[in-house]
Amino acid sequence: MEFPFDINQLFSERVSILDQTLVAGRKSAGRPDLQEQIATVIDGLGKASAKAQQLPAPITSASKLQSQRHQIYLLKDGEHSGGRGVAVGFLKVGYKKLFLLDRQGAHIEAEPLCVLDFYIAENLQRHGYGLELFDFMLQHKNLEPVLMAYDRPSPKFLSFLAKHYCLTQSVPQVNNFVVFEGFFHNKTAAQ
Numbered sequence: 001m002e003f004p005f006d007i008n009q010l011f012s013e014r015v016s017i018l019d020q021t022l023v024a025g026r027k028s029a030g031r032p033d034l035q036e037q038i039a040t041v042i043d044g045l046g047k048a049s050a051k052a053q054q055l056p057a058p059i060t061s062a063s064k065l066q067s068q069r070h071q072i073y074l075l076k077d078g079e080h081s082g083g084r085g086v087a088v089g090f091l092k093v094g095y096k097k098l099f100l101l102d103r104q105g106a107h108i109e110a111e112p113l114c115v116l117d118f119y120i121a122e123n124l125q126r127h128g129y130g131l132e133l134f135d136f137m138l139q140h141k142n143l144e145p146v147l148m149a150y151d152r153p154s155p156k157f158l159s160f161l162a163k164h165y166c167l168t169q170s171v172p173q174v175n176n177f178v179v180f181e182g183f184f185h186n187k188t189a190a191q
């Protein structure tokens, strides 16, 4: 996704980690003008993600990020757009307290890291960018994908998880979260 400003100036790293502060590295700290541009990028990608998933409204925006304890991993490609770079996509994660059912139907209370939103720009999908972003997050969190929960995963995302991480056997839940076989290892039933 292209923007009318220099993505490379805004995001110095290939993957930037954004939180409530809307700061991407030292450059944007104390620079409201750059933070405004970062907000424009988040809002643009959030809207495109909602459209791709046919959601009535975006679940990711700069103002939501400022009020929630979530993190966004934002991937850029610095080579595109005459050297100004493009925003390729984002992955939003956060911890959620969930009541889940294990394979035996026992209630388990857990607070896993959840994938809350995930989007790669339409024209760049199926080029391995999603995998690059997801792997970056897993390394950063030092986590295995089977230990995460997935909020209303789309058919494309389910296919992605099956292809790259062999996550195919989900354990039925009564909420919108999906967890896979292996999630409950080492977890005991709630009282």
Ligand code: ACO
Pocket: 049, 052, 053, 115, 116, 117, 118, 119, 120, 121, 124, 125, 126, 127, 128, 129, 130, 131, 132, 150, 151, 152, 153, 154, 155, 156, 157, 159, 160, 161, 163
């Ligand atoms: N149809 C079916 N499967 C797809 C598609 C598609 N159009 N696009 C990607 N995939 C899956 C497939 O398993 C594909 O492998 P294949 O080409 O061999 O079939 C695999 O992803 C490709 O891997 P990457 O290239 O690394 O993935 P990509 O860069 O496309 O990112 C993502 C995956 C984020 C799901 C992207 O396709 C996308 O943005 N989709 C639209 C938005 C969306 O559905 N996001 C998930 C929301 S649910 C949530 O966030 C909890």
